[in-house]
Amino acid sequence: MPSNGNQPLTLQFGLINHEGRYLTAERFGYKVNASAPSMKKKQIWTLEQDSQAAYLRSHLRRYLASDKDGRVTCEADGRHSDCRFLIVAQSDGRWALRSERHLRFFGGSGDRLSCFAQGIGDGELWAVHLALHPRANLLSVARKRYARLSAEDGQISVDANVPWGVAAILTLVYRNGKYCLKTCDGRFLGNDGKLVQQSGRTATYTLELKCGKLAFKDCEGKYLSPVGPAGTLRSGRCSKAGKDELFDLEESHPQVVLMAANGKYVSMRQGVSLAANQEDETEMETFQMEMNKENNKCTFRTSRGNYWALVAHGSIQTTATQVSANSLFAMEWLGHKMALKANNGKYICTKKNGQLLAVSESIGEIFRFCLSVSDLFPFVKSLLSGEDEQLSLKLVNRPTLILRGENGFICHHKNSNTLDASRSVYDIFSLQFSDGAYHIQGANGRFWYVDSGGLVCSDGEVPEDFSVELPERGRLAIRSSGGRYLRGDQGGTLKADGLSLSSSALWEY
Incomplete structure (x- = not known):
């Protein structure tokens, strides 16, 4: 097992033929072609290997296959002998794909694809473009x-x-x-x-x-x-x-610092017990968040490799050497703040001496009411900074963002001040932390903001406050100052109109 507790990322890629076109799996009739000029969802393939051969699985979870006559399909919902290909790597990195069963090579262009060539020509060579987040x-x-x-x-x-x-x-x-x-x-x-x-x-x-x-x-x-x-x-x-x-x-996990209501950073500098008692950010105040895929709870790992853990009397200590139920914490996102619930069902709160204890039954009814009406009275959030259960979370290992959603990367729109969320190429944006909120800035020095129609624009002279949430592994969500989630619509336009968290509002980063 790698020392960071991760499995290697699943290899996903696009295959580009000699004409610069991507192998594409169509939903209609499970047909395949090589016509797309760029890599999006339909052009992504997952590699599955055994000791001898490779299988290519489409985004529809169907497998590429070839029959004895060289006819190529992608409708098999399980792996069988016609789906087995041998990868013959070339010196320039391109692949030739040979049917293991029929001993013929796969190639072609447009919708004229076959697996019938006896040798490797230019038409049977495929360049590999990784589809992982970069x-x-x-x-x-x-x-x-x-x-x-x-x-x-x-x-x-x-x-x-x-x-x-x-x-x-x-x-x-x-x-x-x-x-x-x-x-x-x-x-x-x-x-x-x-x-x-x-x-x-x-x-x-x-x-x-x-x-x-x-x-x-x-x-x-x-x-x-x-x-x-x-x-x-x-x-x-x-x-x-x-x-x-x-x-x-x-995958690179998010690493964060946490500031409690007393204005101090949560630290392990004093020993195994956690306390919010430091004014500067060092490795002792930085923790790696590792999300559990099954329940979206998270662990907090120290730079020394130990985990936060709930121990006797609700104390939180950095003594766990492996993940258990007592080292998993549920997250609740509260605008520019968040709260953590331990395995005992209690919220972590900060005592007057800075010690962290999981002993609170609730975050506070006044805060919950104000949060629910914050769209009408946004100023009330600023009155609640004294809540003992609230923490400000600052993402420290992502000073810049490359954001990819279900339809592609976020990029500046070519002909307007809006953002396109369905591109095969990406722009890099700066992420700036400001008292629990985030400002997002483009390479041109201008900031993101939401216009009166809900469109996210990228030419603001003054930064607008956004909230960043980490709801599941490898993905974040962004909320506008009005509380709406940023999502990419079917045409790829980035809008701040999400009332709830959906797949279109989740972004790899």
């Missing part, structure tokens, strides 16, 4: 350590037991069939291990898949690997990918 943690398979930006050395070091802070987040940038590795400060990894400002030839890599693991091949045919005691990530001498050259991508 930001992730990178784990070395051999060293069992995570990559992180070592700013003082000007390199990426593969030496972290736990991927802590924004320095451990890398962005995979896709460009013309190849990939660049971008650090949190906007630099790119060159094959000599040095970080550069521009992604030129020596900072571009062919991505290869080896038994479900990733390898990065440089322009000279050598592979990235951790080198030396510090694990400097650079191209080694190997022109073959062995265990030292293999990596896993893992």
Whole structure:
């Protein structure tokens, strides 16, 4: 098990033919074609492998298959012998897909796809475009350590037991069939291990898949690997990918600091017991939130690897070494604040000495009433800062956001000041914390705001307050100052009109 408690991300990708078109699974008749110019939901495929062959599953959860006459379909709801393909990787990173049963290669263009070619030509080669969110943690398979930006050395070091802070987040940038590795400060990894400002030839890599693991091949045919005691990530001498050259991508968990009603940060600096008694943010005040997929409760992990846990008399301590019922907490989002409920059914509150105890029966009826009428009387929230159960949560390892919803990425609209939530490319937005609220800023220095018609615009001169919620693993939700969720409609327009949390209001980040 990786040391961050994660399984590697499921490999999802688009397949691009020799004409630059993506393999597409249509809902009507479960037909397939290669006609789409960009990768959206219908162009995403999931790789399932056994020891010998691979299966390609569409977004409709149906499997690609080929019969003895080369006819290709995608309607099988289970894996069988016609669905088994052998991946024949080429030196440039492209794949040839060969039917294991019928020994023919899959290729073609438009709606003229078949699996009948006896050899590999240009029409049978497919470029692989990862469909994962571009930001992730990178784990070395051999060293069992995570990559992180070592700013003082000007390199990426593969030496972290736990991927802590924004320095451990890398962005995979896709460009013309190849990939660049971008650090949190906007630099790119060159094959000599040095970080550069521009992604030129020596900072571009062919991505290869080896038994479900990733390898990065440089322009000279050598592979990235951790080198030396510090694990400097650079191209080694190997022109073959062995265990030292293999990596896993893992989801990057949110890391947060929590401020209690007394204006102090929750800390473990005083020992195993948690108390809100610090005025600055260090690793002792930073906690990793790991969401449970089954019940959407969360754990809080320290930089030392321990978890918050409910112990005797409602005390909260950082003593758990593994996840149990007493280390899971339910979250309630309260505008710019939030509350945590422990396994004993009680809310965590802050005592006068700063100690955290799960002993409160409720958050407070006055606060609940004011929250329910906050659209009519928004000023009343400011009167409630003394509630002992309320916490301000600040997301510290996402100073910038790349947001992807069910229809695509959020990007500036080409012809207006609104935002498009259905693009295959993304824009990067700055996330700025302000007294429990967040301001979202584009690269042009202008801010997001909601206009009178509910449209989210991106050219504001003055920042507008938004609330950020973390309702489930790997996704966040954003609420406007009016309390409505931001969601992408069917046409891709970003609107602040969601009355409740739905799939269209959830964003990978």
